[in-house]
Amino acid sequence: MRGKYVIAGVGHTTFGAHEGRTTISMNVEAIRNALADANVEKGAVDALFVKFPTSQFDFIYAHKVAEAIGLQPRVCSVMDQAGAGNASMISFAAMAIDAGLCEIAVVSFADNPKTGSRAGLRKPMGTNELFGWGGPVGGYAMIARRHMEEFGTTSDQLGAVAVAARGFAVDNPNAQLRKPLTLEAHRESKMIVAPLRRDDCCLVSDGGAAVVVMSATRARALGVAAPVPILGFGQGHTAWSVEQRTDLTSTMAVRSAQTAYEMAGLTPADIDVAQFYDCFTIVPIITLEDYGFCERGRGGDFVASEGIGIDGKLPMNTSGGLIAETGMPGMQLVIEGVRQMRGTASTQVPGAQTCVVSNQGGVMQTHSTLILGERL
Amino acid sequence: MTQTASMDVRLPTDPLDGAYWQALAEGSHTFQRCQNCGNAWLPPRHECPRCLASAWAWEKASGEARLISWVVFHTAFHPALAARLPYAVAVVELVEGPRLISNIVGVDDLESLRIDQPLRLRIERESDVALPRYEPVTD
Numbered sequence: 001m002r003g004k005y006v007i008a009g010v011g012h013t014t015f016g017a018h019e020g021r022t023t024i025s026m027n028v029e030a031i032r033n034a035l036a037d038a039n040v041e042k043g044a045v046d047a048l049f050v051k052f053p054t055s056q057f058d059f060i061y062a063h064k065v066a067e068a069i070g071l072q073p074r075v076c077s078v079m080d081q082a083g084a085g086n087a088s089m090i091s092f093a094a095m096a097i098d099a100g101l102c103e104i105a106v107v108s109f110a111d112n113p114k115t116g117s118r119a120g121l122r123k124p125m126g127t128n129e130l131f132g133w134g135g136p137v138g139g140y141a142m143i144a145r146r147h148m149e150e151f152g153t154t155s156d157q158l159g160a161v162a163v164a165a166r167g168f169a170v171d172n173p174n175a176q177l178r179k180p181l182t183l184e185a186h187r188e189s190k191m192i193v194a195p196l197r198r199d200d201c202c203l204v205s206d207g208g209a210a211v212v213v214m215s216a217t218r219a220r221a222l223g224v225a226a227p228v229p230i231l232g233f234g235q236g237h238t239a240w241s242v243e244q245r246t247d248l249t250s251t252m253a254v255r256s257a258q259t260a261y262e263m264a265g266l267t268p269a270d271i272d273v274a275q276f277y278d279c280f281t282i283v284p285i286i287t288l289e290d291y292g293f294c295e296r297g298r299g300g301d302f303v304a305s306e307g308i309g310i311d312g313k314l315p316m317n318t319s320g321g322l323i324a325e326t327g328m329p330g331m332q333l334v335i336e337g338v339r340q341m342r343g344t345a346s347t348q349v350p351g352a353q354t355c356v357v358s359n360q361g362g363v364m365q366t367h368s369t370l371i372l373g374e375r376l
Numbered sequence: 377m378t379q380t381a382s383m384d385v386r387l388p389t390d391p392l393d394g395a396y397w398q399a400l401a402e403g404s405h406t407f408q409r410c411q412n413c414g415n416a417w418l419p420p421r422h423e424c425p426r427c428l429a430s431a432w433a434w435e436k437a438s439g440e441a442r443l444i445s446w447v448v449f450h451t452a453f454h455p456a457l458a459a460r461l462p463y464a465v466a467v468v469e470l471v472e473g474p475r476l477i478s479n480i481v482g483v484d485d486l487e488s489l490r491i492d493q494p495l496r497l498r499i500e501r502e503s504d505v506a507l508p509r510y511e512p513v514t515d
Binding site (some may be wrong): 138141146149 | 476
């Protein structure tokens with residue numbers, strides 16, 4: 001599959017608040033923009049993959065989006081992998097095209113948890129709520145604590161992730177948080193669920209984003225301006241809830257990355273830039289370890305010492321990620337990966353030819369990887 | 377069906393989960409053990425998650441456990457929890473193997489805990505529910 005399929009176009013709404021907009025409307029705007037970017041007519045699209053809005057589940061939601069864009073696709077589905085869904089749907093789109101089920105696929109996501117309902121984010125935990133256990137922060141804090149106690153990871157090292165993300169967002173006109181953050185400010189930010197502070201948590205945002213997937217051959221035939229090849233993809237699902245998994249500090253992201261590296265014929269040393277899912281600062285630290293950029297337990301050292309800024313060993317989350325660009329679950333990371341591979345990012349990594357993207361969800365239960373290559 | 381006084385959580389009354397909570401109300405913390413492969417687990421399930429057999433029996437936990445990880449809530453995600461702040465929620469592993477979400481109690485400084493430290497069961501009543509909580513073993 002290496003390089004056989006491409007992301008031909010990307011599009012998104014503005015990020016932040018969309019008071020009164022429906023998630024369907026934001027999906028349509030994102031798809032309209034992605035089709036325009038790919039220079040593809042709507043009528044040529046014959047597959048639609050949609051991640052349903054996290055804040056409110058809706059049956060056959062992808063089909064409702066298809067109706068809103070006036071399509072009767074050959075393949076149409078919502079797939080639920082929580083935050084891993086977007087990257088996985090892009091890989092499933094490539095597989096569906098490869099199997100001859102369709103030729104041009106759109107993958108889309110939109111949600112409005114900022115101005116609409118946050119019901120879906122509350123994550124009811126049944127009788128565990130009797131212990132005061134609830135909300136999305138606790139599970140990640142539980143993982144962060146074990147990592148800190150087991151390996152000596154510090155709150156300042158978590159802070160280094162947020163500081164780097166905000167540093168990139170300063171130069172990104174799409175980003176919601178464009179004020180720089182200092183380690184001192186991170187140290188003083190409110191403790192939410194110790195050891196995680198407010199500045200360890202991502203944004204809660206409205207917005208939509210979409211990509212167009214097709215074969216490299218088709219992209220050439222259509223004269224697509226800047227198709228970005230998908231060099232590899234993989235998945236791995238830890239599945240078990242935080243209290244049930246026997247290892248809190250490593251996940252099936254290891255397998256996800258190995259699968260993607262193998263398909264791409266690459267190793268971590270070949271990767272120029274990374275977009276790692278950063279719903280909480282501990283996540284990209286563990287992802288650096290699971291993806292082989294450093295040894296297990298040394299992710300905190302890596303972000304604080306080796307560096308994840310533009311001059312660091314591995315520039316990471318170059319648009320600001322979930323922490324500073326927008327809280328959307330993952331598609332903005334794919335889109336930034338595409339921009340880096342096109343050479344059009346707001347903070348461009350000079351000469352970058354490979355980009356790895358991670359999407360993950362639940363509380364590190366789901367994981368998906370994409371490796372993108374330099375534009376054709 | 378009992379509704380707990382402070383939270384919106386309803387205690388289950390079905391034969392499986394209801395039996396777990398009823399045993400706690402009577403002073404016993406129990407877990408399930410597979411009669412086919414010997415695996416022990418929580419939370420209650422109808423089938424063994426290792427060998428998938430349906431033959432299992434309740435077993436009383438010794439009360440000995442260790443701390444896998446813990447967090448300290450400084451924000452109340454439910455109004456009924458505001459009065460508890462700050463409080464510790466932990467992942468606890470019983471010596472018999474099963475893991476569960478619980479609270480650590482009987483500690484002044486919640487940041488002074490250590491992973492893998494030994495814990496002992498202390499069943500406490502919160503409103504009208506008996507909860508399996510843990511305190512550090514200090515001897």
